[in-house]
Amino acid sequence: SNQSCFFFFFFYLGIPKNFSEIRVRVCIPKTKRKSFELSFSMATTQQPQQQQQGSGGSKPGMRKPVFIKVDQLKPGTSGHTLTVKVVTSNTVLQKKGRNASTSQLIPRGGPTRIAECLVGDETGTILFTARNDQVDLMKLGTTVILRNAKIDMFKGSMRLAVDKWGRIEVTEPAKFVVKEDNNLSLVEYELVNVVEE
Structure with a gap:
């Protein structure tokens, strides 16, 4: 055809x-x-991965985190891993979740909570902003490991935070004494425009 x-x-x-x-x-x-x-x-x-495994090669493991100290934190930085003690914890916002159409409580969503926690190590302290479930972990005297923490700026001063890409782990009590007279959140930064000549 x-x-x-x-x-x-x-x-x-x-x-x-x-x-x-x-x-x-x-x-x-x-x-x-x-x-x-x-x-x-x-x-x-x-196929190449299977061949590598068959030939005795091992998978590339996760990179070991590099722990830093509080006094090494700088504005605009992220990806920090550090061990700190909780010195103080103050709840600054506690709001119940509501359904806008019916004004009924939403049990699944839960309340919105924010706490400002002063955390530190032997080099200094900084304010940590804890949100929702994080508030329960940041109890007075607790030692925690903050993984993939970042620095947020609030009114020109530094705040430490852990978002959904990071993690907070409660760990064994640290032996160091927190240096409370070096609060990095009391240092005010000013944004300056640099003009190239």
């Missing part, structure tokens, strides 16, 4: 893992005497 066409459909789930390239050839009616070919390359990333 002069009107014959061939269509080939390949679905990703049905492709064997050892295929590195799939060719789809579609011929259109003979009256037009044309054909074209499409090539799709597939990356075979699993």
Whole structure:
């Protein structure tokens, strides 16, 4: 027949893992005497990993965190891991979650809580902003490890915080004595525009 066409459909789930390239050839009616070919390359990333594991190679492990001290914290920085003691904890906001349409309490959402906690180590102290479930962990006298902590600026001063990308871990009581006379949150910073000459 002069009107014959061939269509080939390949679905990703049905492709064997050892295929590195799939060719789809579609011929259109003979009256037009044309054909074209499409090539799709597939990356075979699993095989080298399996070969490495089979040859005794080990997976690259997670990088060991580098612990820093409080007096090393600077404005606009993030990714900090440090061990601190909770010196004080003051709740500054406690708001119950409400459904705007019915004004009923939402049990699933829970309340919104914010506490300002003074935390520190043997080099100094800084205010830590604890949110919601974090408030329960930041109890007076507790030693915690803050992982992937960041510095937020509030009215020109530094605040330490841990967002959803970080973690707070309660740990064994630290032996150091907190240096309370070096509060980094009392230092005020001013944004200055530098004009290049």
